[in-house]
Amino acid sequence: MAHKRRMKNTLETLAQSALQAALEAGADSADVITLEGRSVSLDMREGKLEQAERAEGTDLGLRVMVGQRQAMVSSSDTRPEALLQVAGRAVAMAREAPEDPYIGLASPDQLATSWDIKALELYDDTPEPSPEVLQDDARRAEAAALANTRISQVQSASASYSQTSVHLVTSTGFSGGYQRSSRSLSCVAIAGTGLHMERDYDGDGRIFQADLRSPEEIGALAASRAVERLNPRKPKTGSYPVIFDERVSSTLLGHLLAAVNGAMVARGSSWLRDALGEQVLPPHLSIVEDPHRPRTSASRPFDAEGLPTAPRHIIRDGVLEGWTLDLANARKLGLTSTANAARGTGSAPSPSVWNVALTQGAQTRAELLRNMGTGFLVTSLIGSTINPNTGDYSRGASGFWVENGEVVHAVNEVTIAGNLRDMLRTIIPANDARTHLSRVVPSLLVEGLTLAGS
Numbered sequence: 001m002a003h004k005r006r007m008k009n010t011l012e013t014l015a016q017s018a019l020q021a022a023l024e025a026g027a028d029s030a031d032v033i034t035l036e037g038r039s040v041s042l043d044m045r046e047g048k049l050e051q052a053e054r055a056e057g058t059d060l061g062l063r064v065m066v067g068q069r070q071a072m073v074s075s076s077d078t079r080p081e082a083l084l085q086v087a088g089r090a091v092a093m094a095r096e097a098p099e100d101p102y103i104g105l106a107s108p109d110q111l112a113t114s115w116d117i118k119a120l121e122l123y124d125d126t127p128e129p130s131p132e133v134l135q136d137d138a139r140r141a142e143a144a145a146l147a148n149t150r151i152s153q154v155q156s157a158s159a160s161y162s163q164t165s166v167h168l169v170t171s172t173g174f175s176g177g178y179q180r181s182s183r184s185l186s187c188v189a190i191a192g193t194g195l196h197m198e199r200d201y202d203g204d205g206r207i208f209q210a211d212l213r214s215p216e217e218i219g220a221l222a223a224s225r226a227v228e229r230l231n232p233r234k235p236k237t238g239s240y241p242v243i244f245d246e247r248v249s250s251t252l253l254g255h256l257l258a259a260v261n262g263a264m265v266a267r268g269s270s271w272l273r274d275a276l277g278e279q280v281l282p283p284h285l286s287i288v289e290d291p292h293r294p295r296t297s298a299s300r301p302f303d304a305e306g307l308p309t310a311p312r313h314i315i316r317d318g319v320l321e322g323w324t325l326d327l328a329n330a331r332k333l334g335l336t337s338t339a340n341a342a343r344g345t346g347s348a349p350s351p352s353v354w355n356v357a358l359t360q361g362a363q364t365r366a367e368l369l370r371n372m373g374t375g376f377l378v379t380s381l382i383g384s385t386i387n388p389n390t391g392d393y394s395r396g397a398s399g400f401w402v403e404n405g406e407v408v409h410a411v412n413e414v415t416i417a418g419n420l421r422d423m424l425r426t427i428i429p430a431n432d433a434r435t436h437l438s439r440v441v442p443s444l445l446v447e448g449l450t451l452a453g454s
Helices: 002-024 082-094 133-145 215-228 250-259 264-269 327-332 365-372 420-425
Strands: 029-045 048-067 069-075 151-170 174-189 199-208 238-244 287-289 312-316 356-357 375-386 394-403 406-419 444-452
Touching: 002 029, 002 048, 002 082, 002 151, 002 174, 029 133, 069 199, 133 151, 133 174, 133 215, 151 215, 174 215, 199 215, 238 312, 250 356, 250 420, 264 327, 356 365, 375 406, 375 444, 394 420, 406 420
Parallel strands: 238 375
Antiparallel strands: 029 048, 029 151, 048 069, 151 174, 174 199, 238 444, 287 312, 287 356, 375 394, 394 406, 406 444
């Protein structure tokens, strides 16, 4: 506990020093984000360590404002003399920057003043795994995949661990920080040989190490998925119903979330720019954002501008209720920030969604397949052509051909196309979403997409 407090105080002291230097250099206002992190990742192949990386560092991002002009400077040199140089450089840059009527820090009455960081469970304080433990996890995942006799090789088995501390201070009086941890494991298996090789993967990433699925389960599932993809055939070109498997269904939601991003809307380059208050999903479906879900990677007590985060409906009963906004884009649109600002050390805040969940359905995926009858089950997507202005959608896809509700053969490298506005209005969800993910989206049935096959 003392170690955690010391790290936080070090980052807070560093941020306050940079803030003070900026104000003394002539900034009218400023904010500083400081990050301290360490990570280790390794890849195993054929039972041997193929690659190992370790990174440690402290970074600082300073944003200064002179009137309605702003500049950002980042640095990994945290010595006092370096902070003075960074502050001077940032203020000089800001004086030369073009005016922007929409920039500005949150006012003191907008800022988060209290939060329960413990309730969010963002940090696992069990000991960092040793490289030997990570190697053993990756080796066991690889061995489990190779135990499937139809697997010709394992492309990689990877394990990683990281922890990050972050602290934000603003010249309007905000100061807050927290820690995150992450542990992950993945395996990529290859079935078949020569020109008939197929690959697939499985993986898991968690905040708490104890929640991670076993290496044996991950390796075995990667193998069985690769084997299932052998001997693919292309169906005939035509219009068919398509089920987006739970592994890829969140990409559909991702396109919708990009379209309701305030930066896209303010630029006029969103296919949903005129859809506020309109029905964009079936009437019984909602999309809820909850930045306070425990043990979830996108949870946070406050955003990158110091505003308190809170649950909200993005879509309620099919109707689009609001955009995803930071302060600047909210001002452009004459609205209020939704506390969705994200930033790195080298960039200004921009809108980003936290944890989101789509209403789950009542059917299992198997029942959804049966109800579809004949069509395409998508388990993998590659490349994409999405027109941000019109919502026209075209993506390369692989998966399985379904007849009479049953999978009959694998399908490789076909193209599916439609329009997102039409697709989303007809989606039928299954009930198979993984609730620990930051995007909780079940398998989705979409009617009548164009499939370019043979």
